[in-house]
Amino acid sequence: xxxxxxxxxxxxxxxxxxxxxxxxxxxxxxxxxxxxxxxxxxxxxxxxxxxxxxxxxxxxxxxxxxxxxxxxxxxxxxxxxxxxxxxxxxxxxxxxxxxxxxxxxxxxxxxxxxxxxxxxxxxxxxxxxxxxxxxxxxxxxxxxxxxxxxxxxxxxxxxxxxxxxxxxxxxxxxxxxxxxxxxxxxxxxxxxxxxxxxxxxxxxxxxxxxxxxxxxxxxxxxxxxxxxxxxxxxxxxx
Amino acid sequence: xxxxxxxxxxxxxxxxxxxxxxxxxxxxxxxxxxxxxxxxxxxxxxxxxxxxxxxxxxxxxxxxxxxxxxxxxxxxxxxxxxxxxxxxxxxxxxxxxxxxxxxxxxxxxxxxxxxxxxxxxxxxxxxxxxxxxxxxxxxxxxxxxxxxxxxxxxxxxxxxxxxxxxxxxxxxxxxxxxxxxxxxxxxxxxxxxxxxxxxxxxxxxxxxxxxxxxxxxxxxxxxxxxxxxxxxxxxxxxxxxxxxxxxxxxxxxxxxxxxxxxxxxxxxxxxxxxxxxxxxxxxxxxxxxxxxxxxxxxxxxxxxxxxxxxxxxxxxxxxxxxxxxxxxxxxxxxxxxxxxxxxxxxxxxxxxxxxxxxxxxxxxxxxxxxxxxxxxxxxxxxxxxxxxxxxxxxxxxxxxxxxxxxxxxxxxxxxxxxxxxxxxxxxxxxxxxxxxxxxxxxxxxxxxxxxxxxxxxxxxxxxxxxxxxxxxxxxxxxxxxxxxxxxxxxxxxxxxxxxxxxxxxxxxxxxxxxxxxxxxxxxxxxxxxxxxxxxxxxxxxxxxxxxxxxxxxxxxxxxxxxxxxxxxxxxxxxxxxxxxxxxxxxxxxxxxxxxxxxxxxxxxxxxxxxxxxxxxxxxxxxxxxxxxxxxxxxxxxxxxxxxxxxxxxxxxxxxxxxxxxxxxxxxxxxxxxxxxxxxxxxxxxxxxxxxxxxxxxxxxxxxxxxxxxxxxxxxxxxxxxxxxxxxxxxxxxxxxx
Numbered sequence: 001x002x003x004x005x006x007x008x009x010x011x012x013x014x015x016x017x018x019x020x021x022x023x024x025x026x027x028x029x030x031x032x033x034x035x036x037x038x039x040x041x042x043x044x045x046x047x048x049x050x051x052x053x054x055x056x057x058x059x060x061x062x063x064x065x066x067x068x069x070x071x072x073x074x075x076x077x078x079x080x081x082x083x084x085x086x087x088x089x090x091x092x093x094x095x096x097x098x099x100x101x102x103x104x105x106x107x108x109x110x111x112x113x114x115x116x117x118x119x120x121x122x123x124x125x126x127x128x129x130x131x132x133x134x135x136x137x138x139x140x141x142x143x144x145x146x147x148x149x150x151x152x153x154x155x156x157x158x159x160x161x162x163x164x165x166x167x168x169x170x171x172x173x174x175x176x177x178x179x180x181x182x183x184x185x186x187x188x189x190x191x192x193x194x195x196x197x198x199x200x201x202x203x204x205x206x207x208x209x210x211x212x213x214x215x216x217x218x219x220x221x222x223x224x225x226x227x228x229x230x231x232x233x234x235x236x237x238x
Numbered sequence: 239x240x241x242x243x244x245x246x247x248x249x250x251x252x253x254x255x256x257x258x259x260x261x262x263x264x265x266x267x268x269x270x271x272x273x274x275x276x277x278x279x280x281x282x283x284x285x286x287x288x289x290x291x292x293x294x295x296x297x298x299x300x301x302x303x304x305x306x307x308x309x310x311x312x313x314x315x316x317x318x319x320x321x322x323x324x325x326x327x328x329x330x331x332x333x334x335x336x337x338x339x340x341x342x343x344x345x346x347x348x349x350x351x352x353x354x355x356x357x358x359x360x361x362x363x364x365x366x367x368x369x370x371x372x373x374x375x376x377x378x379x380x381x382x383x384x385x386x387x388x389x390x391x392x393x394x395x396x397x398x399x400x401x402x403x404x405x406x407x408x409x410x411x412x413x414x415x416x417x418x419x420x421x422x423x424x425x426x427x428x429x430x431x432x433x434x435x436x437x438x439x440x441x442x443x444x445x446x447x448x449x450x451x452x453x454x455x456x457x458x459x460x461x462x463x464x465x466x467x468x469x470x471x472x473x474x475x476x477x478x479x480x481x482x483x484x485x486x487x488x489x490x491x492x493x494x495x496x497x498x499x500x501x502x503x504x505x506x507x508x509x510x511x512x513x514x515x516x517x518x519x520x521x522x523x524x525x526x527x528x529x530x531x532x533x534x535x536x537x538x539x540x541x542x543x544x545x546x547x548x549x550x551x552x553x554x555x556x557x558x559x560x561x562x563x564x565x566x567x568x569x570x571x572x573x574x575x576x577x578x579x580x581x582x583x584x585x586x587x588x589x590x591x592x593x594x595x596x597x598x599x600x601x602x603x604x605x606x607x608x609x610x611x612x613x614x615x616x617x618x619x620x621x622x623x624x625x626x627x628x629x630x631x632x633x634x635x636x637x638x639x640x641x642x643x644x645x646x647x648x649x650x651x652x653x654x655x656x657x658x659x660x661x662x663x664x665x666x667x668x669x670x671x672x673x674x675x676x677x678x679x680x681x682x683x684x685x686x687x688x689x690x691x692x693x694x695x696x697x698x699x700x701x702x703x704x705x706x707x708x709x710x711x712x713x714x715x716x717x718x719x720x721x722x723x724x725x726x727x728x729x730x731x732x733x734x735x736x737x738x739x740x741x742x743x744x745x746x747x748x749x750x751x752x753x754x755x756x757x758x759x760x761x762x763x764x765x766x767x768x769x770x771x772x773x774x775x776x777x778x779x780x781x782x783x784x785x786x787x788x789x790x791x792x793x794x795x796x797x798x799x800x801x802x803x804x805x806x807x808x809x810x811x812x813x814x815x816x817x818x819x820x821x822x823x824x825x826x827x828x829x830x831x832x833x834x835x836x837x838x839x840x841x842x843x844x845x846x847x848x849x850x851x852x853x854x855x856x857x858x859x860x861x862x863x864x865x866x867x868x869x870x871x872x873x874x875x876x877x878x879x880x881x882x883x884x885x886x887x888x889x890x891x892x893x894x895x896x897x898x899x900x901x902x903x904x905x906x907x908x909x910x911x912x913x914x915x916x917x918x919x920x921x922x923x924x925x926x927x928x929x930x931x932x933x934x935x936x937x938x939x940x941x942x943x944x945x946x947x948x949x950x951x952x953x954x955x956x957x958x959x960x961x962x963x964x965x966x967x968x969x970x971x972x973x974x975x
Contacts, residue, residue, distance in 0.1 A: 020482075022396075216668055
């Protein structure tokens with residue numbers, strides 16, 4: 001991990017904003033106001049981002065989902081920078097459209113297709129953590145369940161048999177939907193990571209499940225552990 | 239006789255033409271005629287309705303007024319303001335439901351942006367012909383419904399503005415047609431509200447979408463009966479462009495580089511420019527060749543009245559121009575500097591320097607108002623007469639289950655699951671979880687909001703029906719723990735040229751005036767839409783009312799789900815008021831009878847009592863009793879709490895002649911509450927003089943059934959809650975098949 005100007009202090013998280021991103025401010029709010037971390041919004045034309053200790057690519061409709069969700073954003077210069085950072089082991093989290101961008105950038109395998117209902121779906125569901133060794137899940141117990149909402153039109157994870165087998169074998173399936181699959185994903189995949197574990201893409205929105213008041217049952221929000229995991233991982237590294 | 243204009247047949251009448259000529263003191267040019275006929279369409283000018291709309295009470299302690307404010311503006315404390323507006327897109331949606339509904343969202347969002355506030359919520363009220371059965375009408379209706387919902391979803395979801403609340407009603411009067419009302423709420427800081435103060439030589443900039451031939455005469459099209467399929471009058475949506483425009487506008491406001499903003503909507507540039515000039519009391523000198531175009535060889539008149547979407551007009555000065563341009567560049571938005579502000583109040587339009595139209599803006603912005611004839615329609619008295627319906631039904635199980643699967647009553651998750659209702663991290667009470675949706679604002683307070691309409695009641699008695707919509711919309715926000723602070727209205731009727739239709743319009747406006755004055759709630763936004771009819775006939779009078787409420791404390795937020803150990807109370811009185819009820823109309827197929835009446839004093843006391851129960855922490859859940867009556871309200875509370883209940887019908891305060899009337903009557907001003915402190919609740923309620931209330935039952939521990947017991951201790955309804963839930967998912971089943 002490269003040194004940061006904040007060495008030994010507070011980790012800095014960069015949130016990449018593309019034209020059409022719309023969960024950028026939400027992630028920014030949760031990281032800064034709820035977790036009291038330091039997070040900045042980075043407009044996609046910025047070319048120096050190596051200053052950050054972790055990158056989040058938020059949800060939304062980058063480029064209005066033109067051609068295919070995430071495709072155009074994946075080809076923007078800032079993603080070259082993100083790829084380089086990912087290779088250096090810097091944690092990169094893609095949420096919803098961010099997951100789609102990571103897949104289109106080939107940072108993660110497979111594809112995200114139209115939901116099997118053919119409709120956009122926005123509702124709460126339950127996922128289970130299958131890999132608690134990634135920078136985003138170290139605070140979870142293995143097989144811990146969490147309540148979290150999804151909101152997407154193209155969230156059905158698809159990959160060929162070989163990739164799926166590989167994902168299973170190398171423990172890259174980080175989360176799966178439990179009994180209530182909102183989109184028809186193969187192997188109930190809700191989140192995957194790369195082989196090294198530092199790049200994770202997930203369809204559900206942890207930033208929407210980080211405060212009790214936003215939970216439909218007003219029960220505790222365990223999804224915030226995704227961000228807690230990241231922060232505690234970064235603090236250990238710094 | 240119609241007067242010829244440059245490109246299009248004008249809609250001006252002889253009177254209007256004479257009025258124009260007299261005020262201009264010369265012959266209007268053909269281009270001027272085109273502009274005026276777009277501007278003086280019913281849709282843009284309110285020429286039939288303005289005299290009545292002016293009577294609505296619009297002032298209140300929270301209302302902020304200002305020059306040229308399109309949307310209502312309310313102070314919600316701590317330096318925060320909210321804006322609210324409502325519009326419909328009925329004609330376009332009836333022809334091209336996807337594009338029509340989507341551009342409806344776009345238009346309302348730009349109204350909120352024009353005020354300098356960020357839109358934080360979208361609401362929709364939708365009306366279609368019935369979708370059950372396999373008839374040609376129901377198939378068409380399904381198609382309209384599916385695509386309207388998709389249009390709203392695709393636009394709102396892409397923008398990142400959550401669609402948080404709404405309603406859907408089905409009625410045969412909407413055959414081959416639909417009503418698509420979209421409302422939006424914005425939030426901002428008081429100091430950032432656009433001042434709309436401009437100076438001479440300030441610069442006029444048009445940014446966003448290119449001006450094209452799409453949506454030419456859209457407003458005039460919406461000001462006539464829907465006959466053909468004039469697709470060119472329907473605009474094309476581009477939510478991605480709107481998102482860029484939204485972010486650029488918010489950034490420009492934060493950096494204080496705009497002096498005035500105006501959405502380019504119905505009536506196009508000409509309407510926008512004349513309203514800006516009229517509102518700001520300044521003149522505008524505009525060069526049309528500077529406007530960035532989508533199509534070549536557009537005539538000046540086409541440029542002026544095109545209703546191409548995603549366009550905004552900004553006024554800035556030469557000092558701030560560079561900053562504003564750099565923001566547009568950041569978002570890769572196209573913009574053109576199209577003119578300057580002048581001192582006189584005249585809108586001058588040039589094409590290559592040559593003046594092609596010049597009007598004093600007050601003429602253009604104010605069509606001569608009309609005195610429409612009013613006549614009470616004959617059907618009103620005929621249908622009011624009470625009549626008997628078959629013999630009384632003993633076992634109500636099947637009736638209740640059938641009522642629950644009535645698409646107007648069934649749960650609407652098929653709709654709101656398609657809407658991103660959570661983006662923005664504000665949606666505290668989500669659609670389907672409460673009587674109204676609750677969104678949080680920055681100061682630790684909450685806004686509760688709901689739209690309500692009832693075409694069935696309003697047809698039989700437009701005055702009482704509209705009062706009912708007002709009462710219901712307010713009750714819904716009260717049920718979430720909110721004090722109503724503002725009303726928005728959307729008045730939708732058929733042709734105002736028919737005196738009988740116009741009578742129903744005047745009745746509805748009177749109802750809003752009377753209710754809001756009595757309750758002391760200002761009307762903060764509204765719109766009128768006429769000519770909602772097809773060759774199949776006129777729609778029923780369909781005012782849609784939106785209520786906005788403010789919740790001061792998080793602990794006051796209420797949902798309708800019953801909790802274990804709850805005692806159940808009803809507040810309010812039930813009478814034989816089944817005219818226009820879902821029980822008569824949907825179950826029995828009968829149109830007629832007594833429409834529920836709103837007693838102002840009762841409505842006020844009941845609401846006050848419920849709010850006091852909430853703020854003193856005496857209740858666990860509150861639910862409004864409306865469409866489908868008591869039986870439906872109790873079923874919904876049991877489903878939400880996933881819990882059984884036992885209600886003794888004999889305890890309900892009522893004047894009903896039969897049991898089915900009692901459980902399905904839609905009498906107004908009624909609430910059902912669940913409390914674990916029945917003694918204290920009873921004590922508090924007893925303090926209100928003249929309040930009708932009773933403890934009518936309780937949640938059951940032994941089984942998960944909903945049970946109604948009559949006076950003779952006989953169980954007349956006994957249904958497992960899971961069965962109720964399954965039936966209430968009818969909409970999802972119908973739309974997925």
